[in-house]
Amino acid sequence: MPTSQPILLKALRWGVLASVLLVILFGVIGWLVSGRTGLIGGVMGAGFAGVFLALTIGSITFANRFIGSDMYVVAFFGIVMGSWVVKFVAFIVAAVLLRDQPWLNPTVLFLGVISGVVVSLIIDVVVVAKSRIPVISDPR
Template sequence: MPTSQPVLLRALRWGILATIALVVVFGGIGWLVAEGRGLTGGAMGAAFAGVFLLLTVGSIAFANRFVDSPVYVPVFFGIVMGAWLVKFIGFIVALLILRGQPWLDPRMFFFGLLAGVIVSLVIDVLVVTKSRIPYVSDPR
């Protein structure tokens, strides 16, 4: 495995914990703002952001399993871009399906999603800045 793998796994663990915490927090805030609709919107928004974070980090960690393959670079980018495409299409489809649903508060969904994106960026920055990765590539 490349030396970046422990960093990715650490980001994955922190992302799971942050997603659980955000779902609980924004579900609670949503309940206080708009009762059942707010609970659903806040929890779903935070969960969506968490799933997108985990798909990104998880696809990179999974693609690193092919590091010894002679076609590692195309496989790596195929997996990562495939995950990005799944996220993009999934997000558009989800928004089209969820648009105008009476059981969902769109404001809480937006704020839960926004908070999830910000928290995932903070996690990425903290994990990368605290990591100790050598400046040279992995020895063969």
């Protein structure tokens, strides 16, 4: 495994914890703002952000399993870009399907997704900034 693997797993652990806290926080905020529809919107928004974070880190971690292969770079970028395409399509489909649903507050949903993305970016920056990665490449 590459030396970046522990850093990715640390980011995943912090991301899962942050996602759970955001689901609770936006569930409460949504409930206070507009009752049941706000609760559903807040939980779904923060949950989507958590799933998207896990897909990104999970795809990178999975792709690192092929580091010994001659086709590592191709496999790595194929897997990671494939997961990004899946996330993009899933986001568009979810946005279209949830656009006019009466049982959901779209504003709270949107704020939950945006907050989750910002928190995951902050986690990534902090984890990478505090990590110690060797200057030389991975030994073979």
